[in-house]
Amino acid sequence: MKSILITGGAGFIGSHVVKLFVRKYPDYRIINLDCLTYAGNLENLKEVEHASNYHFSKINILDEDSLRKVFNDFQITDVIHLAAESHVDRSITDPLAFVRTNVIGTVNLLNAAKSFWKNPEGHLFYHVSTDEVYGSLDDGGFFTETTPYDPQSPYSASKAASDHFVRAYANTYKLNMVISNCSNNYGPNQFPEKLIPLCIHNIKHNKPLPVYGKGENIRDWLYVEDHATAIDKVFHHGKSGETYNIGGFNEWKNIDIVHLLCQKMDEILGRESGTSEKLITFVKDRAGHDLRYAIDASKIQQELGWEPSLQFEEGIHKTILWYLENETWLEHVTSGDYQKYYEAHYGH
Ligand code: NAD
Ligand code: TYD
DSSP states (O other): OOEEEEETTTSHHHHHHHHHHHHHOTTSEEEEEEOOOTTOOGGGGTTTTTOTTEEEEEOOTTOHHHHHHHHHHTTOOEEEEOOOOOOHHHHHHOHHHHIIIIIIIHHHHHHHHHHHOSSOTTOEEEEEEEGGGGOOOTTSOOBOTTSOOOOOSHHHHHHHHHHHHHHHHHHHHOOOEEEEEEOEEESTTOOTTSHHHHHHHHHHTTOOEEEETTSOOEEEEEEHHHHHHHHHHHHHHOOTTOEEEEOOSOEEEHHHHHHHHHHHHHHHHTOOTTTGGGGEEEEOOOTTOOOBOOBOOHHHHHHHOOOOOOOHHHHHHHHHHHHHHOHHHHHHHHTTHHHHHHHHHHOO
16 A cells, blocks of 8 residues: 655645545545644645545754654655745745755655665655756747756756755665656745736735736746646656656746736726726846746646646636635735735735
8 A cells, every 4th residue: 555755745736736636536544744833724625634644744954863653654655746845035044944844854764764664665655746857948948857067046057956855865775766857837835925826816915916017027937736646746756766857838927927817807806997007016026037947848748648738828717716716715824924024025
């Protein structure tokens, strides 16, 4: 029987992965390990919290003893590691928090797996990473699995370091591992400090929409449930030692996304066309702001047969409706730390 430790399962992407695995694989035991930072919220998991194959453990991946105990208590067979500090702006303010969780936390988890799996055969350590490790595509092209690492922010540097440690453990201790590097995700449960939920929240409340620089930076967007199905494919069919890039061939300039959100929300909220556009406010650019990310996802499409299921406009529509219908969720997550952080940065 598989007993899978999913770290960061109370966060944005992790909660979709946990829900998918708990429902699709009733014979697997799913252990969600999360220390519930500002970004972790058990409300994200209420649909599965009573499932007999689901367990939650409130543990920090910096706590080596508790990690060892959870491997032993639940006889962990595999790991899907998503726990991380994930917001680039916060990494600029507090890089060490990213070193602790993303680098040291990952090495702690590798150590726990290595010592519990006396024989690594039949076990898998799956590390979920980001396309940001490849740096910024200022001269065109796409990120492939062989693009050299060139991280430019403290966040991406910490994720790159963790990817290197996972590969080093595979080489040195013969741990079976896979890594996937995904583009920007959007969808339900994303903390409203990231571009899309932040704009939805602010449009609803008639607050300014802070667009960094000229809004010309480009990101490649994927609906979060499509990322979860890709993780399912890689976990079950990925080859040990391999890397898979995940993305939807869906590049957008930030300013175009903000316009799209304004237009759609005016329609949905019954506001006169052009009302929300007036909230757009160009603000000081992010320090070291990467210009463009774009994923070449042909390897996962060809080798594992994965395809994204949703077109962007459909995904955005679903996302807006989810945030409008989940007012209590938003109130809970925006009542504490986020509000202080937001006010300190934008002063309103
Ligand atoms: P998130 O910030 O929404 O969630 C992170 C989760 O990890 C939270 O539940 C938090 O409580 C938990 N966590 C943080 N520090 C912890 C610690 N020390 N111990 C235990 N738990 C801890 O992040 P997300 O956007 O869901 O990203 C999940 C993973 O996917 C990350 O590894 C991230 O680098 C990667 N990723 C994210 C994106 C994206 O667009 N969001 C894209 C590609 C890859
Ligand atoms: P974000 O959602 O923070 O993801 P990432 O930095 O990991 O790509 O930001 C997406 C893009 O939107 C990025 O180019 C920065 C920009 N941005 C804004 O212009 N304004 C904002 O308030 C935020 C949060 C992001």
